[in-house]
Amino acid sequence: MIKISILLASIILAGCTNQAITPKQVIKKPIDENMEQPKGVKNIIAFIGVIKPALESSMKEDPTGIKASKFCANSAMKMTKGFNATLPKGESIRRTALKYRNPANKPDAIDIKVMNEFVVSKNFDKPKVVMINGVERIYKALPAKQECLICHGENISPEVKKVILKSYPKDLATGFKLGDFRGVVVSEIKR
Template sequence: MKLSLFAASLLIATSTMAADTAQTPNVKLEGVKYIKMLGGALKSQLQAKMKEDKTGLTALAFCTGSANDITNEVNKKLPPYAKVRRTSLKVRNGKVNTPDATDRKVMEEYVASIQAKKFSPKDIKVVEEGDVTRVYKPLVAKAVCLKCHGTDLSPKISEAIKTAYPNDKATGFKEGDLRGVIIAEIKKH
């Protein structure tokens, strides 16, 4: 009796683990879909602002006034068990984008792979914590990003950043550096 009860428990546990393992690729694909929704919305509007004003001031004003609103709008379109957000090791807006310990660990892994020249911007990381799966996509600093996030900022950009973000840490990047990540968080449902 005890042996058959043990065998039944083992079978159930194995089935549950197999189901969780089978769900991980689907969760990853779902997370990437949500990441692309946010990334696409932000990128298209940011590119338009950069074309509109080569100084970067219009793009900075857009980020200051609209990036979090766009994130909130994308989240309203997601199922109730999912959300998407952005963060960085060097945040500009600490009120909404501060990383937690898991975010930091994943970003530090990306930084290490960049330094070891083993990095791919397509390296999607999946982290399971309790009933939440996080899907991470790295954001790499490109030349155009450096107008507002680089080392040689124009005086007008520097002043605008200081005014909008007095505690800004999101400068000093070089092309190819890890700028941050977009994260999809999906609760088991």
């Protein structure tokens, strides 16, 4: 049933690729917990499984976060691209946030709408699905955990701040408190 609706949505939206995105074009479905996990969710889990251990081991080597900040600035995007290269054609992963650090992760209008819903509902468990212009997007919310605050929190050390501002002079991704909505991992699959 869900597959059929997605298919219908793709057909309806297929002609709209270059038009401005209006809320009407967005069809949303909550993910049914009993349903087999959609491929997009699997991609997100696999991606987090790659990037999380890399960040963790860098933080372990240097708990001040200086080394890991450099690692994130130099490697997070490369790792994302590298991961996408392993996915079948038409599938990809990206990260975005309302208050973002890397301009390459700037959200679009739909991203902003979905993320604002996460902020309002404070329910970060269930991914949100959006069908737009023939692409299925799945959004997984990332809460600000304790280990994130060293680089995204209210009291970032001057050393870490210096490293971050060097790469991202217009950084918006600071001042988060434990449990705040930090951003999302988005899976995109052409349907």
